[in-house]
Amino acid sequence: MDWLHEIEVVLFDLDGTLYQDGTFYKRYLELLFQEGDHAASLDEILEEMEHLLAGRDTSRIGDWYHPSTDTWTRVTPGDVLELSQQNWNTPAIYAGDAWSLVSMFTVKHGIGEAKRQEAFQQVRKEMLQGSSSFERHAGLYEAIRQLSGVRSKLLLTNSPENTGREFIAALGAGELFTDIKYGAGKPAGLEHFMSELMEREGLPPEQILSIGDHAWNDLYPVRKLGGRTAWISAYPSSDPSPWDVRLTTLDELASLLMDIQDSKLKHD
Template identity: 90%
Template sequence: MDWLHEIEVVLFDLDGTLYQDGTFYKRYLELLFQEGDHAASLDEILEEMDCLLEGKHTSGIGDWYHPSTDTWSRVTLENPVEPPHQDGNPRAIYAGDAWSLVSIFTVKHGIGEAKRQEAFQQVRKEMLQGSSSFERHAGLYEAIRQLSGVRLKLLLTNSPENTGREFIAALGANELFTDIKYGAGKPAGLEHFMSELMKREGLRPEQILSIGDHAWNDLYPVRQLGGRTAWISAYPSSDLSPWDVRLTTLDELASFLTDIQHSRLKHV
């Protein structure tokens, strides 16, 4: 990767990027489906969820779910689906990570946004209390801290400030970033943010790197503007878009950030 020395700004995502947790979705689904009359039982939904994440389902990460027809489709960066909302309902939902798969199940089974938000808040609370496999990755945070060769280290999360701030504080990550933007409204918000950032800082697109686990939210907007992208996910994906870097673990991400730092220092 002979472009690492060009990076001036690194954009980080929160969930699935600053931490990885392979069990939270089970509790999330339990809170949503343990009560009420649904077309499928909680056990059936958990089994389907596991198949989706493990690549054993006909669909999965990287595909689009269409609520109106209860069908899935597969598209690429060159031919993306248009996902705007219509009458307050999503036309399509990108299965970018485990969080979005849970959202797909809620839409599919008619669970309202208020109940989903309540369950989300509870899961966040339990994660902070240590009731899941969520844990702080000291090596990654040290790598971010030592990434002094870039101009800006920015954290953009779609999480609202009331929950996001507490969660980031629990990670001990408040001081790692030049700035933190809550309620970022990705993907559209990221495209707008990057455009404004380039104007304000006098940057070329290729000097900006975005790192995230949800390709549609974190990578597509940056790639379309000509920026660099690093996709991190422990799950297989049908999305064959040509991201600049493919990572699976936080150890790999920490090593990648160290490589950026070394490359920047060599070209000072």
Template identity: 80%
Template sequence: MLEEQQMDWLHEIEVVLFDLDGTLYQDGKFYKRYLELLFHEGNYAASLDEILEEMECLLEGKHTSSIGNWYHPSTDTWTRETLGDQLHVTHYTWKGTEADVETNQSTNIPVIYAGDAWSLVSIFTVKYGIEEAQRQQAFQQVRKEMLQGASSFERHAGLYEAIGQLTDVRMKLLLTNSPENTGREFIAALGSSDLFTDIVYGAGKPTGLEHYMNELMKREGLRPEQILSIGDHAWNDLYPVRKLGGRTAWISAYPSSDPSPWDVRMTTLDELAALLKDIQQVKYSKI
């Protein structure tokens, strides 16, 4: 619960960075249609039903892997980080058996952080050899169907009200990796286009977020701790900001193995709306 977390820094926040997918809305069904479009035909090592079952296990924390782990396409293995007296990295196969550490050193194919349901789908496409063009086509179709109401995607009026009422911060910025052609109509469908000081499409997170934050601090004369980043994909939305000393709020309906100490951890949009109201209340009381 938000009230149980250490929140004595809220009054410092001058800029709030928002993500789009999984942050301004939550949808627990889109990935089923996404995988359907990708695997409904073709000869793969696993059937669509098997992939859907495995996907659900990954999201629910019932798999040997989970949100917060790293997938290595070149070796079809995973790594998980755990914190103790020092950071410990475990290498293992899809079935959970220990993997040879040496086989995980290839850099021919970039590793993938399992940050959210979208990235898990990407992992399945890489694992089973689906081409990027086919994945992009399926992505565009899923987006289109979401806008047509074919999923559990919906506006959260309380959240958008809280964003609108957050008036005592200097800026509210939306950064999304979605390209402008799909991102703009998606944000318009949410009815949230006018809620933000600026919207950045194709943000190129995580690297793009780090560059953006550095430029923002330089231009606006901000300290890192005056910036709060909110997102569901920790590697894209939070790691770059924490690296620079900013505040971080992770929101996801799914369990994660990532051991990082985010400033706030939330599971629902109700909690996010409450956090924004808390910021506004604290800021207003300081006036």
């Protein structure tokens, strides 16, 4: 990748990017569906979730769920550009990660937003208490710390400040970033943020790299403006978008950041 030395700003996501946890969704769904009368049992929902994440379902990560018709559609190379330019306030749900799939199930089965938020807060609390596979990745955080050749390292998360700040503190990652923006309102908020950043700093878009696991939230807005993108996810995806970098593990992400630092030093 002969463009790494050009990067001046790196935009990081939180969930699925600064840590990976392949089990949290089970507890999340349990809190949402263990009580009440639903069209599908908790076991059936968990099985469908596992199939979606593994790519064993007719639908998968990268597809769109349409609540009004209870149907799925797949992005094709011909309509990716149209999707990236449409109004962000679409009623459809982009199956970008495990969190968004849980949201899909709540909408599909009529779970209200208040209950979803309550379950989300409880899952976050239990993660901090160590009751999931959530853990710090020391190698990644050290790579972020040593990435001194760029102008800014920015963390943008849709998590509200009251839970996001506590979670980032538990990761021990709060001091790694030039700035942290909570309640970022991605994807629309990311497009707005990047536009302002380019104007304020006098940066061309190709000097900005966005890293995230939810393509619609973290990558589409940046690529729309001409920025660089790195998609990190352990799950197979149907999305045909040609991201600049495709990563599956935090080890790979740490290596990418070290490569950026090395490339910056070589071009100084």
